Each structure stands twice: as structure tokens, then as C-alpha cells.
Amino acid sequence: MGYALGELGLRRWRTGDALRLVVAHDDPEMVNQGGIVDRASAVDWIGRVADLDNGHVYAVADADDHPIGCVGVTNIDRHRVGWTWYWTLADVRGQGVARDSLRALADWAHHDAGLYRLELGHRLNNPASCAVAAGAGFLSEGVERQRLTYDGTRYDVERHARLITDPLPSPQRPVSVRA
Secondary structure (H helix, E strand, C coil): CCCCCCCEEEECCCHHHHHHHHHHHCCHHHCCCCCCCCHHHHHHHHHHHHCCCCCEEEEEECCCCCEEEEEEEECCCCCCEEEEEEEECHHHCCCCHHHHHHHHHHHHHHHCCCCCEEEEEEECCCHHHHHHHHHCCCEEEEEEEEEEEECCEEEEEEEEEEECCCCCCCCCCCEEECC
16 A cells, blocks of 8 residues: 655544554554554544543644554643654554654644653664654653563563753654644
């Protein structure tokens, strides 16, 4: 399947995107992300992320407005700190989509949503996610030992953060944010 990977856009998820979510979550790398297994669970997820009180979740849309990933900043607290996360369809991994989308989300969160600190974490056995974080200007802050468990196995997690005062990474690809 081909995607128009020119300028990307961050936009709200729509009910019409449900089947794309099902396809994305059918990927073995996504099995633990969100519990989406069919169209009904995808529509439910879209409804839940649309009504968040303490967060913002966006579809990453290609130039033809097809969702090819997701970025979010959630669990925003009174200290103006939020937890960021991201994923992309398998077909576009390794092409800078997650990095560029996360960078755009972070810039928006700092300058339009008023957040001071953004955090994220990834399993140590996921160097691609580490590269996304670093490429979006998130600095490593250390390892949380055995932080996550999947299928009975504990995983160490590397924590990253980006402050509003951190230097901005140079943009790689234009990404518009339609909050």
C-alpha cells in the first residue's frame, strides 16, 4: 500500500478511520497498544480519545489525509507535564513519520497547549523508538528497571523528556497540527 509521505498532518481521529485502526493493531508490534481488535473496539477507542479531559490524541495523516500513525500527549498534570506516545503503520516505519510527528506534537504542546515538560518511555529492546525520541529532541534521563510487563516478562524502560527550554531539533518534514 502506498502513502503520500510529503507534508503530514496531525488531526482528530474520525469514526471513518476505524478500519485503518484495526489494520494497524493487527500488526504483532501493536498487539499491546490500545486493545483494538475489531471495528467496534476501534470506534469505541476513537470516542474515548475524542473526549479526554487531560490529553490530546491525533491521527498522523499523510498528504492524502489517510491515517498512517498516531501521536498523543496524555496524563497532563497540574505541573504542566504530559506523557507523550506514538506509533505508525508498519509500512511507513523507518521513514521519519513518527519522529516528525512527535516533534510537531511537542512543539504544539509546548507553545500552544502551555505544557512545560513532556515525557515518554520505551522498552530498552526497542532502539527504533529511542531514535524517534532523540530525533524529536527528547533527552534521555535514565532507565526504569523492570517498569513494564508483557506476557509475563518484565522490561526495563528508558525515560526521555523534552522541556520547553530545550533546543528545538531542526525540522525534517513539514507537519501541520489541526488541533
